[in-house]
Amino acid sequence: GWDAEKVFNSSVFGFTYDDVIMMPGHIDFGIDEVDLSTNVTKNIMIKTPILSSPMDTVTESNMAISVALMGGLGVIHNNNTVEEQVAEVRKVKRFENGFIMDPFCLAPDSTITDIDKIKEKFGYSSVPITENGQIGSKLVGIVTSRDIDFIKDRSLKLSQVMTRDCIIGYEPITLNEANKILRESKKGKLPIVNEDHELVALISRNDLKKNRDYPTASKDANKQLLVAAATSTKPKDAERAKALIEAGVDVIVIDSSQGSSTFQVDLIKRIKADFPDVDIIGGNVITARQAKVLIDAGCDGLRIGMGSGSICTTQEVCAVGRAQATAVYQVAKYAREYGVPCIADGGIQNSGHIMKALALGASGVMVGSLFAGTEEAPGNYYFQNGVRVKTYRGMGSLEAMEKAQGAMTHGSQGRYFAEDAKVRVAQGVSGAVVDKGSVKTLIPYVIQGVKHGMQDMGNHTVTELHNGLYSGHTRMDIRSGAAQREGGVHDLLSYEKRLFS
Numbered sequence: 001g002w003d004a005e006k007v008f009n010s011s012v013f014g015f016t017y018d019d020v021i022m023m024p025g026h027i028d029f030g031i032d033e034v035d036l037s038t039n040v041t042k043n044i045m046i047k048t049p050i051l052s053s054p055m056d057t058v059t060e061s062n063m064a065i066s067v068a069l070m071g072g073l074g075v076i077h078n079n080n081t082v083e084e085q086v087a088e089v090r091k092v093k094r095f096e097n098g099f100i101m102d103p104f105c106l107a108p109d110s111t112i113t114d115i116d117k118i119k120e121k122f123g124y125s126s127v128p129i130t131e132n133g134q135i136g137s138k139l140v141g142i143v144t145s146r147d148i149d150f151i152k153d154r155s156l157k158l159s160q161v162m163t164r165d166c167i168i169g170y171e172p173i174t175l176n177e178a179n180k181i182l183r184e185s186k187k188g189k190l191p192i193v194n195e196d197h198e199l200v201a202l203i204s205r206n207d208l209k210k211n212r213d214y215p216t217a218s219k220d221a222n223k224q225l226l227v228a229a230a231t232s233t234k235p236k237d238a239e240r241a242k243a244l245i246e247a248g249v250d251v252i253v254i255d256s257s258q259g260s261s262t263f264q265v266d267l268i269k270r271i272k273a274d275f276p277d278v279d280i281i282g283g284n285v286i287t288a289r290q291a292k293v294l295i296d297a298g299c300d301g302l303r304i305g306m307g308s309g310s311i312c313t314t315q316e317v318c319a320v321g322r323a324q325a326t327a328v329y330q331v332a333k334y335a336r337e338y339g340v341p342c343i344a345d346g347g348i349q350n351s352g353h354i355m356k357a358l359a360l361g362a363s364g365v366m367v368g369s370l371f372a373g374t375e376e377a378p379g380n381y382y383f384q385n386g387v388r389v390k391t392y393r394g395m396g397s398l399e400a401m402e403k404a405q406g407a408m409t410h411g412s413q414g415r416y417f418a419e420d421a422k423v424r425v426a427q428g429v430s431g432a433v434v435d436k437g438s439v440k441t442l443i444p445y446v447i448q449g450v451k452h453g454m455q456d457m458g459n460h461t462v463t464e465l466h467n468g469l470y471s472g473h474t475r476m477d478i479r480s481g482a483a484q485r486e487g488g489v490h491d492l493l494s495y496e497k498r499l500f501s
């Protein structure tokens, strides 16, 4: 095989993950000795090198919580109002393992039929009742199946049937304390309220029973889950960044398809001037020249990729972009000199691609389509030709940009400098992806694949992998089209692609 310099600097071609294949090293350790801990910014280290993309069909609080529990980092999208985005960040920061932060609530004026509908659609039959029917409002009671099982008139108001003197947990409360209350009271659900008696969470006995530990969870010094959130490059998004930081966000990700702009440089400097301790990931970049602009501006991490995402049409529409393996290698090599970690964003279809991104200098990957279609992704499942799917759309798709306009926030249009455009041109598409179950099952499977790759290459850690890359120890080939076909499944009439067991 060849070292990376030879592969990426001796021809005029841009290569992507499938073009490259890594050479094996020597194995003298077990797979459990592989440690994928990595820095996603200068100051933030996580144990699973995966970030979920700030897209409105990928990352809201549910996704960010599960990804952080599994050791990665979720980036909350900004195709919403500042208040909505801040609320999502708060949910992640307030999350305690086992605490349901956004339970279904109803108001005293709602009827038993409303509970029936929740039960039919989502399977829950215990619903806390708050003054205005929302979380965050004063708790006035709870309705469980025992309150309504035998009532024939389903139009009765909940105020007539609810249990008013319910057992309650008071914030701050640990999972163990809540568990004890549930055990002793023999109740199925425990509402948690704050000092103003406002509902902040719900705990379910069933959940407690199936609760697991998350030893690799990404946490801050206060043991709260880590979360990142995106802003556009608009000057007014300095206010958005401020609100997110005040809500406790750990990393600001400036979301732009072309990172080398005066707008982004100004915004980084402005945020850094007010909040020097908050890490900023700038981007997106695909050349060392672009990277220099953002590193000089003071960013603590870089996001690499332009047009390589599964829903992207930027390369077709604008004729600008770069094949992802080349982009990752060239940018990461430059950024390393300044100690700035790089995230390879877009085009990740499997664990092999993650392995290659890390082997070419990335400190982590960002995924959209890989996590779209999971339980945690925003949106409801529906059926398409008998297959259970969810919508996945590019943030440059007309659908996403229209939502941005409706929300009057310009979140996703800002990514493409399209807010003031008279004619709006899509740089992405909207489509459907199949149901993939939970990211809590998917991530361990994908990560195990990466660990096998690390072991095959003879590397225990990401640092070791990167040292091998830059010392020339890591070797690779470029594969011809025929070699790529050979490397996939071939010559079978049919086969079943099982993802994991």
Ligand code: XMP
Pocket: 053, 054, 055, 257, 284, 305, 306, 307, 308, 309, 310, 311, 312, 313, 314, 315, 345, 346, 347, 348, 366, 367, 368, 369, 370, 393, 394, 395, 396, 397, 427, 428, 429
């Ligand atoms: P994957 O391949 O993981 O890519 O689905 C996700 C990444 O794609 C970028 N992105 C877009 N790029 N048009 C683009 O050119 C779009 O509409 C679009 N939406 C998202 C983004 O970097 C994301 O993380």
